[in-house]
């Protein structure tokens with residue numbers, strides 16, 4: 673498994689060369705992260721707080737840590753001081769907790785709102801009604817220590833490319849619609865985090881600005 677070669681192959685196959693690559697290093701040993709860093713990667717995606725905590729001191733200070741998994745409220749405090757972007761904000765309750773932790777340490781924490789775009793029940797995220805409810809809530813306007821940088825979504829795990837494309841397209845449409853609305857200043861819609869090893873080309877064709885790629889770089893996970 674040559675991480676540098678894999679990275680070159682992945683980058684070469686980008687439909688949009690400006691799309692940001694997040695190297696998803698969950699479950700992988702620190703040597704693999706260091707190899708990716710040496711090959712120029714600065715953005716790493718992890719889905720467990722404990723694992724980020726363990727890896728963070730081992731990596732250079734300019735490494736950017738992306739929390740891409742489901743985050744439990746009681747663990748926010750461990751990553752709040754340094755996390756670069758929390759992709760998986762899947763409830764208003766969690767967003768309020770992140771705001772609270774940000775306030776405690778006087779840091780504005782960048783986040784993405786995770787939308788449920790897949791057919792599967794199991795994937796986390798807001799549905800449309802929950803999103804509208806949050807945006808209409810007075811509590812939402814009162815947030816002070818989060819910055820919503822955009823949306824994140826995971827497509828259905830399927831061979832059906834048309835379905836994947838349709839789900840990504842729906843997320844992009846929602847993104848554009850939200851951009852045209854009058855939202856509080858801390859909502860700065862710039863990023864759409866969509867696309868993984870199996871579907872990043874479709875995601876880029878549909879307007880992704882960030883792809884989260886693991887196995888195509890680091891090999892399959894056990």
Ligand SMILES: *Cc1c(COP(=O)(O)O)cnc(C)c1O
Pocket residue numbers: 696698719740741826867868869870884885886887888
């Ligand atoms: C694991 C994971 C990825 C990367 O998946 P690959 O198929 O290995 O590229 C991307 N996003 C999320 C949210 C993940 O949990």
